[in-house]
Amino acid sequence: MRCTRCGRVNADGARFCDACGARLDGASDAAARKTVTVVFTDLAGSTALGERLDPETLRGVMSRYFATAQVAMERHGGTVEKFIGDAVMAVFGVPVVREDDAARAVRAIVELRDALERLNAELDREHGIRITTRTGVNTGEVVVGGVDSATDQRLATGDAVNVAARLEQAAAPGEVLLGAATYNLVGEHVVAEARACDGGGPRSGR
DSSP states (O other), X not given: OBOTTTOOBOOTTOSBOTTXXXXXXXXXXXXXXXXXXXXXXXXXXXXXHHHHSOHHHHHHHHHHHHHHHHHHXXXXXXXXXXXXXXXXXXXXXXXXXXXXXXXXXXXXXXXXXXXXXXXXXXXXXXXXXXXXEEEEEEEEEEEEEEEETTTTEEEEESHHHHHHHHHHHHSOTTOEEEOHHHHHHHGGGSOEEEOOOTTTSOEEEO
């Protein structure tokens, strides 16, 4: 059973968490409200990429991209909740909420950008291609419900998730759009400029 306080996976039948001592009373499947930071990032120009590569090669490229993104997000404490087409959704604050979740999300994006430069050097050498992402980040309240039995991951829903997705869709290739709440939390540590678009007063950073 997974502890809802610290995320530790405990033995079946345990009454208290081995790590933090919290009571394990089956509440892990109950819905809970949490303030989290959501990251959506996807490939820009993926349709054109698919036209240049055969399906097997494209699948290999996508697998490497997904693996690179997952490593960057998880290294900074994020949970990769799902892969949607060519997009990655990660949540910072599930299962454990931290005061610096927004900063962790931004650091993960910076690491992903640097890692993609290294991946692009390989892809250029192997296939003559480079990939570019666009990213949306938003902080807000979500409802975290039960655990997906297939992935053992918690499912986050709410307007904060929808806004992050809209920011990603509005971002230009190579651009990161931060929602207003996220920017208020990390603004002293990033270089960003205001940009008017439909998605909650975002800031644009590169």
